[in-house]
Amino acid sequence: MPDIIHLLPDNVSNQIAAGEVVQRPSSVVKELLENAIDAKATQIQLIIKEAGRNLIQVVDNGVGMSVTDARMSFERHATSKITTTEDIFHIHTKGFRGEALASIAAVSQVELKTRKEEDELGTHIIIEGGNIISQLPVNTAVGSTFLIKNLFFNVPARRKFLKSNSVEFRHILDEFHRVALAHEDIQFQLFNNDEEMFRLRSGSLLQRISEIFGRKIQHQLIPIAEQLDWIKLNGFIGKPEGAKKARGEQFFFVNQRFFRSTYLNKAVQDAFEGLIPPRFLPSFFLYIQIDPERIDVNIHPTKTEIKFEDEASIYALLRTAIKKSLGVYNVVPSLDFDQNPDWSFSLNKKDTPIVEPKININSSYNPFDSTASKPSRAEKVNLHELYTSSRQEILTSEMFDNPSETITESSLLRLSNGRWITEKDSNVWILDPYRIHQTVLYENHIKNSKGNVLSQQLLFPIERPVYDLEKEKLDSIKTALFAEGLDMEIEEDLLTITAIPSDVMQEKIIELIDYLLSELSEHSEEEFSIFFSKTISKVSARKRNEFIQPSHFLPIWENFITLGCPKFNPFGKRNYEILPMPNFD
Numbered sequence: 001m002p003d004i005i006h007l008l009p010d011n012v013s014n015q016i017a018a019g020e021v022v023q024r025p026s027s028v029v030k031e032l033l034e035n036a037i038d039a040k041a042t043q044i045q046l047i048i049k050e051a052g053r054n055l056i057q058v059v060d061n062g063v064g065m066s067v068t069d070a071r072m073s074f075e076r077h078a079t080s081k082i083t084t085t086e087d088i089f090h091i092h093t094k095g096f097r098g099e100a101l102a103s104i105a106a107v108s109q110v111e112l113k114t115r116k117e118e119d120e121l122g123t124h125i126i127i128e129g130g131n132i133i134s135q136l137p138v139n140t141a142v143g144s145t146f147l148i149k150n151l152f153f154n155v156p157a158r159r160k161f162l163k164s165n166s167v168e169f170r171h172i173l174d175e176f177h178r179v180a181l182a183h184e185d186i187q188f189q190l191f192n193n194d195e196e197m198f199r200l201r202s203g204s205l206l207q208r209i210s211e212i213f214g215r216k217i218q219h220q221l222i223p224i225a226e227q228l229d230w231i232k233l234n235g236f237i238g239k240p241e242g243a244k245k246a247r248g249e250q251f252f253f254v255n256q257r258f259f260r261s262t263y264l265n266k267a268v269q270d271a272f273e274g275l276i277p278p279r280f281l282p283s284f285f286l287y288i289q290i291d292p293e294r295i296d297v298n299i300h301p302t303k304t305e306i307k308f309e310d311e312a313s314i315y316a317l318l319r320t321a322i323k324k325s326l327g328v329y330n331v332v333p334s335l336d337f338d339q340n341p342d343w344s345f346s347l348n349k350k351d352t353p354i355v356e357p358k359i360n361i362n363s364s365y366n367p368f369d370s371t372a373s374k375p376s377r378a379e380k381v382n383l384h385e386l387y388t389s390s391r392q393e394i395l396t397s398e399m400f401d402n403p404s405e406t407i408t409e410s411s412l413l414r415l416s417n418g419r420w421i422t423e424k425d426s427n428v429w430i431l432d433p434y435r436i437h438q439t440v441l442y443e444n445h446i447k448n449s450k451g452n453v454l455s456q457q458l459l460f461p462i463e464r465p466v467y468d469l470e471k472e473k474l475d476s477i478k479t480a481l482f483a484e485g486l487d488m489e490i491e492e493d494l495l496t497i498t499a500i501p502s503d504v505m506q507e508k509i510i511e512l513i514d515y516l517l518s519e520l521s522e523h524s525e526e527e528f529s530i531f532f533s534k535t536i537s538k539v540s541a542r543k544r545n546e547f548i549q550p551s552h553f554l555p556i557w558e559n560f561i562t563l564g565c566p567k568f569n570p571f572g573k574r575n576y577e578i579l580p581m582p583n584f585d
Contacts, residue, residue, distance in 0.1 A: 022103050022104055022107055022151075024052075024162060024163075024168060024171060025048075025051060025052025025053065025056060025151055025162075025168050025171070025172060026052070026168070026171035026172045026174065026175045028052065028056050028104055028108075028148055028151065029046065029048075029052065029056060029058075029172050029175045029176065030175040030178075030179070031100035031101075031104065032056070032058040032104075032146050032148070033046065033058060033175070033176070033179045034094030034179065035058075035094070035100070035101075035144075035146075036058055036060035036062055036144070037094055037179070037183060037186065038062075038093045038094050039060060039062025039063050039064070039143070039144060040062050040063055041060035041061050041062035041143065041186065042061060042185075042186055042187065042202070043060065043061045043186070043187045044058065044059070044060045044186060044187070044188050044189070045057075045058070045059040045060075045188075045189045045191070046058055046176060046188070046189065046190045046191070047059070047191045048169065048172060048190070048191065048192045048193070049192075049193055049194075050165060050193070051164075051165035051166075051168035051169040051172065052148075052151060052168060052169075052172060053150075053151060053159075053162065053165075053168070054149065054150065055147065055148070055149055056146075056147075056148040056151070057145070057146065057147045057148070058144075058145070058146045059143070059144075059145045060143045060144055060145075061141070061142060061143040062143050062144060063116060063117070063142075063143075064114045064115045064116040064117070064119075064122065064142055064143050064144055065114045065116065065123075065144065066116055066119070066123075067123045067135075070112060070114050070123045070125055070135075071123075071125065071132070071135060073101050073112075074101050074102055074105050074110075074125075074127060074132070075102060076099060076102040077099065077102075078102075094257065102130070104148060105127045105129075105130050106129065106130040107129070107151065107152050107153075107154065107155050107158070108129075108148050108149060108150060108151045108152070108153065109126075109127070109128045109129075109148075109149040109150050109153065110125075110126070110127040110128075110146070110147065110148055110149075111124070111125070111126050111127075111145075111146070111147040111149070112124070112125045112127075112144065112145070112146055112147075113138055113140045113144070113145045114140070114143070114144040114145070115138075115140050115141065115142055115143070116142065117142045121137045121138065121139060122137070122138050122139070122140040123135060123136070123137060123138065124136050124137070124138035124140070129153075129154045164476075166472065166475075166476040167476075169192065169472065170469065170472050170473070173468065173469055173472065174469070176188070176190055176198070177212055177469070178251065178258040179258075180198075180200055180208065180212065181205075181208060181209065181212065181251055181253070181258075181285065182253050182256045182257065182258060183256060184202065184203060184204060184205045184207070184208035185202050186202060187200060187201060187202050188200040197468070198211075198212070198468075200212070205235070205236070205285070205287075206218060206221070206236065209221070209236065209285055212467065212468065213249060213467035213468070213493075214465055214466070214467050214468075214492075214493030215493065216465045216493065217238075217242075217249075217283070217465070217467070220238050220239050220241075220242040220283065221236040221237070221238060221239075221283070221285075222236060222237050222238070222239060222325050222326065222329050223235075223236055223325065224236065224237055224286070224321055224322060224325045225321075226317060226320075226321040226324075228317070230290065230291065230294070231288065231289070231290045231314065231317065232288070232289040232290075233286065233287070233288055233289075233317060233318070233321055234286075234287050235253075235284065235285045235286040235287045236283075236284070236285045237268075237282060237283070237284045237285075237286070237322055237325060237326075238282045238283030238284060240272060240275040240276045240282065240326075242282070242283055243272070243276040243277075243280040243281060243282045243283070244280060244281060244283075244514055244518070245279060245280055245281065245514045245515060245518045246281075246470070246514055246517040246518035247281060247518065248467070248469050248470065248517075249281075249283035249284070249285075249467070250265070250268075250281060250282075250283065250284055251284065251285045251286065252264060252286055252288070253286070253287045253288065254287075254288040254289075254290060254295060254306060255288070255289060255290065255292065255295075256287075257297065257306075258304060259304050259305065259306045260304050260305065261306070263311060263315065264311075264314065264315060264318060266315075267314075267315045267316075267318040267319045267322075268282065268284055268286075268318060268319075268322060269281075269282075270319050271318070271319045271322035271323050271326070272322070272326075275326070284322075286318070288314070290308075293309075294308065294309040294310070295307065295308055295309065407422055407554065407557060409550040409551065409554065411423065412550040412553070412554075414547070414548075414550075415430075417544070418433070418434070418543075418544025418545050418547065419431060419432050419433070419544065420433060420547070420550075420553060423581065426580070426581050427578050427579065427580060427581060428578070428579045428580075428581055429576055429577070429578055430576060430577040430578075430579065431553075431557075431575070431576045432544070432573075432574070432575055432576060433542070433544060433547040433552075433553050433556065434541055434542065434543055434544045434547075435541075435569040435573055435574070435575045436556060436557065436560050436569070436575050436576070437537075437541040437542055437556050438537040438538060438541040438569045438570060438571070439537070439560065439563065439566060439569045439570065439575055440556055440559045440560055440563065441503070441536060441537040441540050441541055442533050442534060442536070442537035442569070442570040443563050444503065444559075445501075445503055445532075445533040445536050445537070446529075446530070446533050448503065449484065449529055449533065453483065453484055453485040453501060453502075454485065454501070454502035454503075455485035455486075455487065455499045455500065455501060455502060456485075456499060456500055456501075456502050457498065457499050458497065458498055458499060458500065458506065461496050461497060461498045462496070462497040462500075462506070462509050462510065463494055463495065463496050463497075464494075464495045464497075464510055464513060465493055465494060465495070466490065466493055466494065466495045467493060468493075470495075470517055471490055471493075473517055473520055474488070474490060474495065474517075475490070477516070477520065477528065480528045480529075480532070481532075483529075484501060484529065484532050485499065485500065485501035485502065486499065486500055486501060487499035495513070497509060497513075501536065503536065503540070504536055504539075504540055505540060508539050508540050511539045512535060512536065512539045512540075515535050515538065515539055516532075516535055519531075519535070533570070534570045534571065537569075537570055538571070560575075
C-alpha cells in the first residue's frame with residue numbers, strides 16, 4: 001500500500017494559516033497598522049476602497065526595510081521581534097509571530113515599497129497568492145507602503161461570506177480606533193473611497209479621544225490614575241449619566257495593546273453599582289502598564305486575549321481606583337424627579353394646621369357572620385404553591401371559551417413582582433402586563449406599517465450626540481428609518497431628529513435610538529421593519545411597576561383579547577401562565 005501522508009505545498013499551508021490571521025479586511029488593517037507602529041512610524045496613513053475588498057493601503061514613515069528583509073518578511077515565521085521562546089515573555093512590540101504578512105500575501109495581491117534612510121534606493125516587491133512575481137529597485141520615500149488588492153481573490157468562498165460594505169467598514173473603523181487610542185503620540189489619517197474621514201494629530205490622550213468620539217465627550221469624562229510598585233493604571237471613565245445600552249466606548253489596553261476581558265469588565269460594572277441602571281454600560285478608556293513577564297499575549301493569533309499573572313489583584317485595583325475617582329469628582333446617584341404620578345404626595349404649606357388622620361370603621365361588621373363577604377379564592381392562594389406547582393400547557397384557543405369575556409377589576413390581584421393573577425374555571429392565570437403591552441404595541445405597529453406610516457413632526461427637534469461608529473450605523477439604516485416614520489439629520493457629531501412615528505412617545509425616542517444602535521445587525525428591508533416594530537414595543541411598553549391599579553391594565557387587556565391572546569410576546573417570552581388552582585381541603 002503506497003504512503004498517503006505528505007507535506008502540503010507552502011501556498012496551501014499559508015492559505016490554511018491565513019484562516020486564523022486574516023478573517024476579514026479589518027484583520028489586515030490591524031496587522032499592517034501594528035507593523036507600522038513597530039517600525040517606529042510617527043505618521044501613518046490608512047487608505048480603504050470598497051471596505052477593503054479592492055484596496056487596503058498603509059503608508060508609514062518608519063525605519064523601512066532592506067532588500068533582504070523586505071523579501072524575508074513574507075516568509076512564514078520570519079520576524080525581527082523574537083529569537084527564543086523566552087523572548088515571548090519580554091515582548092514590547094505589537095507583533096512577534098511572523099505569520100501576518102505571509103498569511104495576507106497568500107490570499108491577496110500585495111505590493112510593497114520600502115526604503116531605509118541610509119539606502120539611496122528602496123525595493124519594490126509584487127506578490128500574488130503567495131507567489132513572488134517581481135522584486136525591483138525603486139525610488140521611494142523612507143518608510144514602507146503596503147498595498148493589499150483584491151482580498152480573497154483566490155479563495156472565492158471566503159470572499160462570498162464577507163458582509164456588506166457598511167458592516168465590513170464598521171469593523172475596520174473599530175480596529176483603527178483601537179490602534180489610534182493606544183498611540184496618541186502618532187499622527188493618523190484615514191481615507192475611505194477617496195474621502196478623508198479622520199486626521200488625528202499627535203497630542204494628549206483626552207485630545208485623541210475627543211477627536212474620535214466628538215468634542216462633547218470631554219465633559220463626560222473623569223480622569224483616573226493609580227500606581228503601585230508592579231502596575232500603573234491611568235485613563236478616563238465616563239460619568240454615570242453618560243452610560244448607554246450601546247457598546248462602543250469601552251476600551252482596555254495593556255502595554256499599549258488593546259485587549260478584551262469579561263472579568264475586568266465586571267470590575268468596572270461593580271464600581272458603578274447603584275449609579276447606572278441595569279444593563280447600561282459606562283464609557284471607559286483604561287490603560288494598564290505592567291511588566292511583560294506578568295502577562296501572556298500568546299493566546300490567540302489576534303492577540304486580543306491576554307492572561308494576567310494576578311488577575312484578581314488587577315480586578316480589585318480597577319474597582320477601587322474607579323470608585324476613588326467617582327468620589328473625588330463628587331459623582332453620586334441623582335434623585336429621580338420623573339416619579340410616577342400615582343406615587344406623588346404633597347407637603348402642607350408653612351403655618352397650615354396639621355389635621356389628625358381619621359380611620360373609617362364599619363361598626364356593623366361581624367367577622368363571625370357566615371353571610372358576610374369573604375375574600376375571593378384567588379386572594380387566598382399561596383403564591384409559593386403557585387410558582388412551584390407543575391405548569392399546565394394549554395393552547396391559546398383554550399384559554400377563553402368566550403373571547404369577548406373580559407376580566408373585571410375586582411377579580412385582579414397584583415403580585416409584588418408586578419404581575420397580576422386572576423381566577424377562571426378552577427385555574428389561576430398569571431398575567432405579565434409588560435409583555436402583554438409589548439405584544440399589543442408590536443401588532444399595532446406591524447398593522448399600521450403595511451399602509452402609509454403616520455409620522456409626527458416635532459415642534460422642537462430632539463438632539464443626541466453621536467460618535468463616528470454610530471454615524472456609520474445610522475447612515476446605513478437612514479432610509480429604512482424614514483420609511484418607518486423617523487426623519488433625522490446628522491451634522492458633525494450631532495444627531496437631530498425632526499419627525500417620529502406617531503405611535504412612539506417623544507420621551508422614548510432617545511431610548512429607541514440607543515437600543516437600535518446596541519442591537520443593530522444586517523437586515524433585509526422586511527426584516528428591519530419587524531426588528532423596528534419589536535424595538536418600538538420594547539421601549540414604549542409600560543414597565544410592570546407602572547401598572548399600579550387594575551384600571552391601568554384593563555384597557556390593554558381588552559386590546560390583547562382582540563389579537564387572540566397570543567401565548568408569546570415578540571421576543572419569545574410568555575405573556576401569561578395558567579396553573580391549576582391548588583386544593584387546600
